[in-house]
Structure formats: C-alpha cells, structure tokens
Amino acid sequence: MAEVVSERGYEAASVPRVIALARVSSNTFYRFFADKTDCFLALCEREGDALFDALEEPEEQDIPGALAALHRGIRKYLTWWIERPAMARAYFVELPAAGSRAVEERERQYERFAAIHRTIAQRARAVYPAAPPLRDVEVTASVILTIELVSREIRAGRLDRLLELEDDLRHLILRLLVGVTA
Secondary structure, eight states: OHHHHHHHOTTTOOHHHHHHHHTOOHHHHHHHOSSHHHHHHHHHHHHHHHHHHHHTSOOOOOSTHHHHHHHHHHHHHHHHHHTOHHHHHIIIIIGGGGOHHHHHHHHHHHHHHHHHHHHHHHHHHHHOTTOOOOOHHHHHHHHHHHHHHHHHHHHTTOGGGGGGGHHHHHHHHHHHHTSOOO
16 A cells, blocks of 8 residues: 555555555455555554554663663654655655545644653753753644654655754754753
C-alpha cells in the first residue's frame, strides 16, 4: 500500500494494484481490509506504532544525558523516514486525501508525539531548572513545526536531506519547550 500510494497518490491508488504488488488474492485482501482506506489506515497505524516504539525505547535518565537523548531522538525520527521513502511520501503527502478517518489517525499520532515532547521538556528542565513553566501551546507548536519542517522536505523530494534538519530541530524544540537554545 505504501508503495502504491507513494507512486500513484492516494486517489489513484487501487486495491487491484495493491493486490498485484502484494501478490495476494482479492479474497485475502478483503479478509483483512474493508477497502483501500481501511488498508491505508492500517498501514499508517502500524508504522506509527513502530515509530513510537522506537522513539520511546528507554534512554539513560541521568541529567547530562537529557540533551544527548534529545539529539538521538531527533536522529532516530529523521532516519526512520529516510529509511522508508515510500511510507514517508504516503504519510506526509497523501494521508489527508484519505479523508476524515485519516485525519483522525494523524491527530492520534500527533498526541503521541506531544507526549514525547512533554517528556523532553521535563527532562530538559533538569538541565535548565530556571526554565519557565511549560504551556500546552508550546508543546503543540513544537510538534506541528517539527512535522511540518520534515513534511516540507519530503514534499519537495528532499528526503535525502532530512538529516540536515537536526540542528534546527534541536534548536526549535529547546527554544519552544524550555526557552533556551543549545
């Protein structure tokens, strides 16, 4: 599904093309999925779960490691998409075309991402105890801006340049969540 949506766009993607590429029968496809949207959303959910499992792997909890953990998390996130070019295009470019259920799935993933950003903010406050209280709007902004910066590169066909965002993302996240720059 990721390959078909990435190649043709969500609207032009078809169940027969997915079936042919996956080398399964239509009976097998419809045993698991009601339609194209159901399959696409299952893909997005599965990949989202795998991404967040990778991002939530335990890191050392020592104070000096908090900023190093942020750096590793940003690199994991960017590398994840670089290693999955079809999924990156399908998710960042085509997901909204799948309708309201897709938008709901994206919002669910945004909330999970916000929880990670809140954890980053809490851990960074151990390094920067004078940081002002965290506001929800700062968490929301850090999530939306991070995703939009990555999305912009993917839409422009610059997936190979995602790692160039590392320093800017670290700066942005620390500025928004802690009020400092690294």
